[in-house]
Amino acid sequence: MQKPSIPKGTRDFSPEEMAKRNYIFSTIREVFHLYGFQQIETPAMENLSTLMGKYGEEGDKLLFKILNSGDCFAGISDEELREKNPLRFAAKACEKGLRYDLTVPFARFVVQHRNEISFPFKRYQIQPVWRADRPQKGRYREFYQCDGDVVGSDSLINEVELIQIMDEVFHRFGIRVRIKMNNRKILSGIAEIIGEADKIVDITVAIDKLDKIGLENVNEELRSKGLPEEAIERLQPIILLQGSNEEKIATLRNVLAASETGLKGVDELDFILERISHTPIRAELELDLTLARGLNYYTGAIFEVKALDVQIGSITGGGRYDNLTGVFGMEGVSGVGFSFGADRIFDVLNQLDLYPEGSLKGTQLLFVNFGRTEETYLLPLIAKVRQAGIRTELYPEAAKMKKQMGYADAKKIPFVAIVGENEITAGKINLKNMLTGEQELVSLEELIDRF
Amino acid sequence: MQKPSIPKGTRDFSPEEMAKRNYIFSTIREVFHLYGFQQIETPAMENLSTLMGKYGEEGDKLLFKILNSGDCFAGISDEELREKNPLRFAAKACEKGLRYDLTVPFARFVVQHRNEISFPFKRYQIQPVWRADRPQKGRYREFYQCDGDVVGSDSLINEVELIQIMDEVFHRFGIRVRIKMNNRKILSGIAEIIGEADKIVDITVAIDKLDKIGLENVNEELRSKGLPEEAIERLQPIILLQGSNEEKIATLRNVLAASETGLKGVDELDFILERISHTPIRAELELDLTLARGLNYYTGAIFEVKALDVQIGSITGGGRYDNLTGVFGMEGVSGVGFSFGADRIFDVLNQLDLYPEGSLKGTQLLFVNFGRTEETYLLPLIAKVRQAGIRTELYPEAAKMKKQMGYADAKKIPFVAIVGENEITAGKINLKNMLTGEQELVSLEELIDRF
Numbered sequence: 001m002q003k004p005s006i007p008k009g010t011r012d013f014s015p016e017e018m019a020k021r022n023y024i025f026s027t028i029r030e031v032f033h034l035y036g037f038q039q040i041e042t043p044a045m046e047n048l049s050t051l052m053g054k055y056g057e058e059g060d061k062l063l064f065k066i067l068n069s070g071d072c073f074a075g076i077s078d079e080e081l082r083e084k085n086p087l088r089f090a091a092k093a094c095e096k097g098l099r100y101d102l103t104v105p106f107a108r109f110v111v112q113h114r115n116e117i118s119f120p121f122k123r124y125q126i127q128p129v130w131r132a133d134r135p136q137k138g139r140y141r142e143f144y145q146c147d148g149d150v151v152g153s154d155s156l157i158n159e160v161e162l163i164q165i166m167d168e169v170f171h172r173f174g175i176r177v178r179i180k181m182n183n184r185k186i187l188s189g190i191a192e193i194i195g196e197a198d199k200i201v202d203i204t205v206a207i208d209k210l211d212k213i214g215l216e217n218v219n220e221e222l223r224s225k226g227l228p229e230e231a232i233e234r235l236q237p238i239i240l241l242q243g244s245n246e247e248k249i250a251t252l253r254n255v256l257a258a259s260e261t262g263l264k265g266v267d268e269l270d271f272i273l274e275r276i277s278h279t280p281i282r283a284e285l286e287l288d289l290t291l292a293r294g295l296n297y298y299t300g301a302i303f304e305v306k307a308l309d310v311q312i313g314s315i316t317g318g319g320r321y322d323n324l325t326g327v328f329g330m331e332g333v334s335g336v337g338f339s340f341g342a343d344r345i346f347d348v349l350n351q352l353d354l355y356p357e358g359s360l361k362g363t364q365l366l367f368v369n370f371g372r373t374e375e376t377y378l379l380p381l382i383a384k385v386r387q388a389g390i391r392t393e394l395y396p397e398a399a400k401m402k403k404q405m406g407y408a409d410a411k412k413i414p415f416v417a418i419v420g421e422n423e424i425t426a427g428k429i430n431l432k433n434m435l436t437g438e439q440e441l442v443s444l445e446e447l448i449d450r451f
Numbered sequence: 452m453q454k455p456s457i458p459k460g461t462r463d464f465s466p467e468e469m470a471k472r473n474y475i476f477s478t479i480r481e482v483f484h485l486y487g488f489q490q491i492e493t494p495a496m497e498n499l500s501t502l503m504g505k506y507g508e509e510g511d512k513l514l515f516k517i518l519n520s521g522d523c524f525a526g527i528s529d530e531e532l533r534e535k536n537p538l539r540f541a542a543k544a545c546e547k548g549l550r551y552d553l554t555v556p557f558a559r560f561v562v563q564h565r566n567e568i569s570f571p572f573k574r575y576q577i578q579p580v581w582r583a584d585r586p587q588k589g590r591y592r593e594f595y596q597c598d599g600d601v602v603g604s605d606s607l608i609n610e611v612e613l614i615q616i617m618d619e620v621f622h623r624f625g626i627r628v629r630i631k632m633n634n635r636k637i638l639s640g641i642a643e644i645i646g647e648a649d650k651i652v653d654i655t656v657a658i659d660k661l662d663k664i665g666l667e668n669v670n671e672e673l674r675s676k677g678l679p680e681e682a683i684e685r686l687q688p689i690i691l692l693q694g695s696n697e698e699k700i701a702t703l704r705n706v707l708a709a710s711e712t713g714l715k716g717v718d719e720l721d722f723i724l725e726r727i728s729h730t731p732i733r734a735e736l737e738l739d740l741t742l743a744r745g746l747n748y749y750t751g752a753i754f755e756v757k758a759l760d761v762q763i764g765s766i767t768g769g770g771r772y773d774n775l776t777g778v779f780g781m782e783g784v785s786g787v788g789f790s791f792g793a794d795r796i797f798d799v800l801n802q803l804d805l806y807p808e809g810s811l812k813g814t815q816l817l818f819v820n821f822g823r824t825e826e827t828y829l830l831p832l833i834a835k836v837r838q839a840g841i842r843t844e845l846y847p848e849a850a851k852m853k854k855q856m857g858y859a860d861a862k863k864i865p866f867v868a869i870v871g872e873n874e875i876t877a878g879k880i881n882l883k884n885m886l887t888g889e890q891e892l893v894s895l896e897e898l899i900d901r902f
Contacts, residue, residue, distance in 0.1 A: 004559040004779045007496050007547050012560055014567065015489030015574070022490070034837050036814040036844035036862075038466030039473070043593050044495060044549075044579060045458050045515075064496075065518045067545055069583035073535040081532055084524040094518055096458050098495075108455040109463055116465065118861030120847055123466070128495060132520035142494050155847035157826065164834070278830035328455045363487040375608070379729035383615075386485050393487035396571055396606035410569035411487075 009133070009141030016360070021144075023359040024173075024345055025126055028146055031168050035161055037122040037148055042105040044128075045096040052097075054104045054327065060087070062132045065094035098130040102147045102339075103324075110151060111328040119152030126342075138343070149337030151324055156268060158336050159301045159320065160275045166305055166316055166338070167283045173345065174354045176308040177315070178284040182291035183269050184298045184319070186252065189262015190238060190289075193255070194231035201292060203227075207239050208290035215239065238289060245273055245287045268300060284308075294319055303338055307348050315344045362391065364451060366408045367417045369395040377424050381444060388448045408434055417447070460584070460592030467811070472595075474810040475624075475796055476577055479597055482619045486612055488573040488599055493556040495579075496547040503548075505555045505778065511538070513583045516545035549581040553598045554775075554788075561602060562779040570603030577793075589794070600788030602775055607719060609787050610752045610771065611726045617756055617767055617789070618734045624796065625805045627759040628766070629735040633742035634720050635749045635770070637703065640713015641689060641740075644706070645682035652743060653678075658690050659741035666690065689740060696724055696738045719751060735759075748772055754789055758799050766795045813842065815902060817859045818868045820846040828875050832895060839899045859885055868898070 006012060013021065029039070045066060052060055068074070072093040073081070080088065099105055102125045110117065126146045135141055148165065150158040163179060170177045187204065191197040202225040206218050213221075218239055222232050237255050241248050249270050256262030269287060276285065283305075291302050293314075300320030307315055318338025325333045349355055365385065367378055378394060385392045393413070395404045408416050418430040418439075428441040431450070442450070457463060464472065480490070496517060503511055519525070523544040524532070531539065550556055553576045561568065577597045586592055599616065601609040614630060621628045638655070642648040653676040657669050664672075669690055673683050688706050692699050700721050707713030720738060727736065734756075742753050744765075751771030758766055769789025776784045800806055816836065818829055829845060836843045844864070846855045859867050869881040869890075879892040882901070893901070 004501055004563050005498065006494050006501075006559075006563075007498055010494035010496060012494070012564065013492040014564070015491060018490040018492060033813075033842050034840070036817075036842060038813065039469040040466060041464040041469060043457050043461035043463070044581070045461060045593065047456065047458055050455055050457075061520070064520065066549075067516045067518050067537075067541055069512070069515065070537070072537050072540065078533075081535075082529075084532075086521070086523050089523065090518055098517075108457075112455050112457075113463065113465070118858055120858075122844075130495070142496065150847070153847045157820075157845065157847040160830075161845075161847075275826070275830065278827055279834050280831065362484075362489060366487075369608075375726070376729055379611075379726065380731065383730050389485070391484050391487060393573075394608065394612075396601070396604045396608040396612075407569055407571075 007141065009135030009139075011140065011142070015362070019360040019362070020346060020349065020355060021342070023355060024342055024349070025144075025146065027172050028169055028340055029124070029126070031165055031172065032124045032148055034168070035122070035165055037124045040106075040109060040123050040125055041127060042099070042102075042109055042125070044099055044130075046099055046105055046108065048091075048094060048097045050108050051100060051104060052091075055100055059100065063100055064098040064130045064132055065090045066096040066098070068093055068095055099127070100131060101129050102127060102145045103337075106147070106149065107325045108328060110333065111325045111330045114330060120150050120158070121152055122148075122150045124148040138347075140343070144342045146340040146342050147337060148339075149335050151333050151335030151337075154334050156271050156301075157275065159268075159272050160279070162303065162318065162336060162338055163272070163276055163283075163285070164279055164281065166303070167281050169340070170305065171282050173349060174356075175315075175345075175348055175352070176283075178286055178306050178308060180286050180288040180291050180304045180306065181269065181272070182288055182302040183265035184295065184300055184302060185261050185265025185268065186256070186289065187265075187292060187295070189256045189259035189265055190235070192259045192261060194227070194234050196227060196231055199225060199227060201295065203235065204290045204292040210239060241289060245285065248287045249273075265300075272301065293317055294321075297321055299334075301336065310348045310351050312344055312348060313341075315341045315348060317341075363393050363411060363413045364391045365393070365415045365417055366404070366411075366413045367392065367394045367419065368401065368404050369398045370420050371398040374419060374421075374424065378419060381419075381429075384444065385448060388451070390448065390451045415450075458592065460586030460590075462591060462593070466813070470811045470813070471797060471800070471806060472793070474806060475793055475800070476595075476597065478623050479620055479791055480575070480577070482616055482623065483575045483599055485619070486573070486616055488575045491557075491560060491574050491576055492578060493550070493553075493560055493576070495550055495581075497550055497556055497559065499542075499545060499548045501559050502551060502555060506551055510551065514551055515549040515581045515583055516541045517547040517549070519544055519546055550578070551582060552580050553578060553596045553790075557598070557600065558776045559779060561784065562776045562781045565781060571601050571609070572603055573599075573601045575599040589798075591794070595793045597791040597793050598788060599790075600786050602784050602786030602788075605785055607722050607752075608726065610719075610723050611730070613754070613769065613787060613789055614723070614727055614734075614736070615730055615732065617754070618732050620791070621756065622733050624800060625807075626766075626796075626799055626803070627734075629737055629757045629759060631737050631739040631742050631755045631757065632720065632723070633739055633753040634716035635746065635751055635753060636712050636716025636719065637707070637740065638716075638743060638746070640707045640710035640716055641686075643710045643713060645678070645685050647678060647682055650676060650678060652746065654686065655741045655743040661690060692740060696736065699738045700724075716751075723752065744768055745770055745772075750785075752787065761799045761802050763795055763799060764792075766792045766799060768792075814844050814862055814864045815842045816844070816866045816868055817855070817862075817864045818843065818845045818870065819852065819855050820849045821871050822849040825870060825872075825875065829870060832870075835895065836899060839902070841899065841902045866901075 051063055076092050128142050128144050130142050187200050191200045206221045210218050219232050252266050291304055298319035299322045302319040304314040305316035320336040322334050324335050382392055382394055414434055416432045423430050429447050431442050432439045502514055527543050579593050579595050581593050638651050642651045657672040661669050670683050688702055703717050742755055749770035750773045753770040755765040756767035771787040773785045775786050833843055833845055865885055867883045874881050880898050881890055882893050883890045
């Protein structure tokens with residue numbers, strides 16, 4: 001008999017882990033609701049025609065494909081079979097695949113239900129996704145995504161609200177964060193003024209190293225990437241961009257004066273920062289030109305959240321995109337969205353030990369079982385304790401005291417109630433604090449008051 | 452461009468449906484916690500070696516199998532390929548399959564984590580499962596199961612608590628129910644005393660028709676199934692079993708006097724009914740000998756819950772089983788469990804319109820957007836409203852009033868706040884009740900008090 005196991009890159013979640021994950025998700029949900037976001041869910045399986053071609057060639061390979069039930073060889077010629085080409089075979093033998101992210105299913109949802117949706121549509125979605133990635137530390141083949149998007153509105157107030165939501169969520173978690181912001185149009189403007197549109201990633205990567213390797217080496221790296229001296233010259237104020245967000249914006253306005261697109265990006269950032277200044281925000285906001293995530297996708301604002309007290313990658317990210325649904329034939333749906341990194345937030349909360357007391361609350365009270373007579377006495381009494389909302393267990397059999405106490409210990413139940421013959425006669429409950437070992441005779445009312 | 456769609460037998464859940472489903476699941480979760488149950492989750496994908504052979508030959512065919520990523524033809528000979536045998540091919544080309552139910556993954560979990568679990572282990576699990584069934588009305592290829600089990604304890608107190616949990620859950624839903632109970636040992640005892648062990652299903656099916664077709668026809672059906680006259684004769688008191696649960700138990704004790712197993716089943720039922728009589732139960736409890744679900748699986752108590760006010764199949768069911776984990780090499784783990792039928796509960800709550808006010812609460816208040824000046828005034832004000840826990844939106848752009856009001860209507864937002872130049876000057880908010888049309892000038896504090 002082989003020892004049972006689960007597929008590599010997947011996880012079981014224990015009761016303790018579930019309690020923590022539920023705390024994370026319910027905190028995020030509450031904040032989403034406070035801002036008028038509505039939850040949706042989509043099926044784990046999508047038609048492969050919906051998924052293929054949306055994540056690049058590499059992504060197509062990382063999709064988990066589901067073998068057609070019934071005859072998977074139907075419609076496949078002997079010749080095709082002899083080819084043994086996995087991708088071409090899968091294209092015929094598999095109609096369905098597992099969700100790879102929440103964005104494409106959301107786009108599909110918006111198009112399919114366009115007539116039932118009132119725009120602007122603020123939706124959030126918390127569901128697992130699956131990727132046939134090589135599993136490694138911190139990277140899983142099944143993991144939850146937690147996305148919020150507003151589609152069908154160009155207004156930058158949506159960006160402002162997303163920042164407020166991130167701020168509120170991390171405030172509730174007690175995680176100190178810096179929210180980094182950039183704008184795709186600024187990056188395009190920079191490329192425009194130096195005449196090197198295809199070098200934008202090289203440039204942001206090089207600038208990002210300034211603190212580590214110094215200006216000389218940054219310039220050297222840019223040279224090695226083929227940037228002409230003149231372009232590097234023009235980049236100097238951008239590489240050295242420093243100061244407050246206002247100062248950075250002033251410099252950028254200057255440098256990007258010749259780029260209409262670049263100035264539009266600066267205006268957008270400026271507007272967002274100005275609007276957010278009217279709200280009580282607690283996170284640090286930082287304009288960071290090296291922030292270049294989702295460049296193929298984002299068209300305006302780009303966000304990323306970093307935890308200040310833990311060394312870890314970004315714990316949330318997002319941005320503004322155009323034309324979410326164009327690929328499904330519905331043009332002109334712009335939106336802005338972001339994704340909470342639930343697994344990393346879990347790690348940060350663990351490292352900083354930030355789960356609030358009560359958030360992981362399990363059973364609060366265990367009644368020891370002495371047998372049938374005591375059970376008869378306890379059953380209606382325990383019903384009352386539960387009616388008062390106290391999470392209560394009766395040990396299911398009259399096992400040895402040591403075993404019952406061991407169960408309370410293992411389950412970290414803070415109080416044990418001992419009701420034997422004497423207590424029944426006295427109409428009292430012997431309440432034992434498992435942490436201090438203290439015992440106390442109390443009435444049912446007193447017991448309920450204790451919790 | 453094809454219109455996007457989802458695989459047949461799967462569903463998107465709209466915001467309204469999600470709110471209802473969340474109400475159902477959170478109600479069930481709360482009650483589970485009250486009784487000391489802990490949540491776990493297992494991966495959507497299990498190794499096929501874990502799943503195959505656990506659901507019968509038919510079940511093996513209904514498993515969704517995931518094509519190995521990378522080269523799915525690895526290890527498959529040309530000869531095997533030429534065979535074009537879908538099941539044999541899948542056995543080599545697919546290592547993983549989608550979860551078919553929550554029971555087998557739970558058994559796998561218990562064995563894999565036996566050293567971390569403190570028994571008796573009370574676990575609940577709410578996750579989707581997938582079956583390649585032919586889709587039809589009310590039957591889906593992806594649906595949620597919602598299971599609770601206690602494993603590692605033989606005590607019948609667990610059965611009593613499961614009944615209490617069912618009772619409490621349906622009480623909270625406001626659904627009037629009858630909980631039907633039977634015991635596998637009683638059915639075995641009946642088979643024993645009439646000497647027809649293999650006819651037990653025929654017998655329960657025939658008895659179940661008594662009300663419809665009458666005693667003569669029931670006996671005729673039993674004859675047609677090959678039961679000898681003597682056996683039918685002995686069955687008469689069981690076919691005609693009537694009265695209170697106590698009366699039925701007395702009759703059964705009499706009829707089953709010669710069957711040790713049968714009497715044990717009667718004792719178990721008797722014990723459970725006696726124990727439950729000490730708790731404030733609201734559901735009707737009915738001993739029903741025709742209840743024969745899960746006969747291949749259950750070894751003791753069998754439960755089923757029927758809604759009294761809606762014509763629909765059972766909305767919850769379960770029972771006691773032996774040896775949950777034997778198939779994974781861990782012997783002697785008995786348990787008792789049940790499964791809430793979330794989709795049917797959803798239907799019953801819809802039909803009876805039982806969702807409590809507030810359980811489906813979306814955005815409570817929409818602020819109309821008149822432009823930048825008003826926004827500047829509103830941003831800090833709205834932050835305060837949200838801080839008070841009121842679900843609030845600011846329409847993201849200064850669109851026409853009609854459009855903004857239409858948005859509130861479509862989203863069923865009950866109150867709209869109108870703050871223009873006059874209101875700002877007066878330091879007031881014009882609060883419009885969308886149901887009555889009434890408008891009222893209120894201060895921020897008054898507005899917060901209103902909710």
